[in-house]
Amino acid sequence: MTAEKSETVGKPVAAGPAAGRRGALVRAVTAHRGRLAVAALLAVACYLPFQLVPFHVFQLTMVLVYAVALLGLNLLVGHAGQISLGHGAFFAVGAYGTAIMIDRWDAPHLATLPVAAAAAFALGLAFGLPAVRLHGLYLALVTLAIAVFLVPLLKRFESVTGGSMGLTLGKPAPPAWTGLAEDQWLYFLALAVAVVTFLLARGLLRSRVGRALHAVRDDEAAAEVMGVRLSFHKTLAFAWSAMFAGAAGSVYTWVIGFVSPDSFSVTLSITLLAGIVVGGLGSLAGPLLGGLFVMFVPSISQDVNEAAPGVVFGLLIIAVMYVAPAGLAGLAARLARSTMRILRKG
Template sequence: MSDIIDQVTRAGHTVAQRESFLKLAARHWRWLATLAVLVLACCAPFQLAPFRTFQLAMAMIYAIALVGLNLLVGHTGQISLGHGAFFAVGAYTTAVLMDRWDTPYFAALPIAAAVAFVLGFALGVPALRLRGLYLALVTLSIAIFLVPLLKRFETWTGGSMGLTLTKPVAPQWSGLAEDQWLYFLALITTVVCFLLVAGLLRSRVGRAMHAIRDNEVAAEMMGVRTAFYKTLAFAWSAMLAGVAGCVYTWVIAFVSPDSFAVGLSITLLAGLVVGGLGTQWGPLLGGLFVMYVPSFAQDVNQAAPGVIFGLLIIAVMYLAPNGLAGLAGRAARWLEHLLRKGKTNAR
């Protein structure tokens, strides 16, 4: 980065040209950082113990759910406290398909995603009339009544006892252990979901969502169909949560109603805020936070893990109001400022 800045400055380019070069260099650095993360992710299951591999797989599952929640909250400006309900819908759809009808686990994924999409669309239509706290309360109510609803239909859901399944077996040609195979299933699904959302946000649909988030009235006056895009945002967000629930069922091989209590929805929203609303890396950082911080809090004090978890959230919000992704962005800008200052002093 410093070499590029030096070359551009010596060439005598204008300020606009220098900024253009800097943006291009920053884009290359982002691609290199993404590639480095992927390489590390591919190497991780061969270096870690099976339990640590399982934890990373769970972090990626939460990241899938959070990238959908980020699409709704961070990029469209809506609010949801019931995202765990769609997570449960994907998990139970997969579990019922695999347990009752012996559906192959790969075939269960698009069905779980479709069911969650339809339910999200159905919720998005009445949610058009609601905003702010009213919308938050409606989505929260969905997460609250889901648990007793799952317990009621014992024939299908297994009631309070849940359903126990068989984990996907690694193909012989892969040469992978069971935990490694499940990890790569989670990794591939995560990468595909992130790429799909990134492409969506760069399209006209993404620009419409950002316009609704910034100023809904102005967006409608400019011809943006706010009702249509807000409903689609709910549906796509629910679909990605359903995909996360499906992969969760593959990895855990067990579902029970108590695993999807209202606390899951609140934890997911807190993880997204901590990771960084409306950012590219926020869902991934939030997934790591949701997975590892409760475990860390449990190790510190088994009597009060919730207190430690809450204090850590407060500390992160105080130190990084824009989330961990925003903190990383500030660090990058600070480093760039130091490089510029160093080059100026050297001349």
């Protein structure tokens, strides 16, 4: 072996320009993958209503409505470690609050949203005060009771709520300058509300309140030793959760144009809880994936077996949880990490 050859043995081969550019691209994507994913998602969301038929636009609008409701439930269950089987009741408060304001007082549709959200917040605060002393199954039973007595209560006050017949309302008309059809206008209203509520939830979870909620979820005793006021933050979690559900209920009324007590039965609360567990607890992507699940899986179950859609729905939940114990958001994160590892090695 010559001296020149011996000097080169064991030295790494210099990376070429193409490999360097690829590595820089991977590092840039890794550093900003969250922002890139959100930007891509918003771009697709703004593009879809111009390409789909009205019924499919309506379905996507309802996905956004459910995503806002699940965002509140995720705050309570995924981040605060509490449980609620009565989330549909707060959804109904927002829906009926909006319907009554439009029907009785001829209020503008957009003006009803903050009022309905505030009413749900106040109700969540009222129910959160006694609920903070309960845990586990006891808390689940109390929240379930809220959903159980809501339907007969709505039917009883017929002069206000319309009783069993419900209330039929007009939908918000698109301004002429937008050039949008009614279904597209409703979609973009729901999208705007979803974006605002997701930003609000993100800011809340990154604040001291969010850190306190995580401490309560992980270990209440340790959180109390560190100075976290358990009762205050648990009650606040109920109130915030109810507020998001009330906002979703308000948009639901705009989109459907009709409310009735039977639309807000216990089944809705259980379906919402299943949706956030399947979507992914403790993740901001979980509510959106859960909204897709809540909207499309029941209809798929109905198509698979019209005689027993509940059985098919339950089996699909079991299958999803078997494949993705951390929910669909956890599965997506795991796939993203695997993809980035492959790109780095390549």
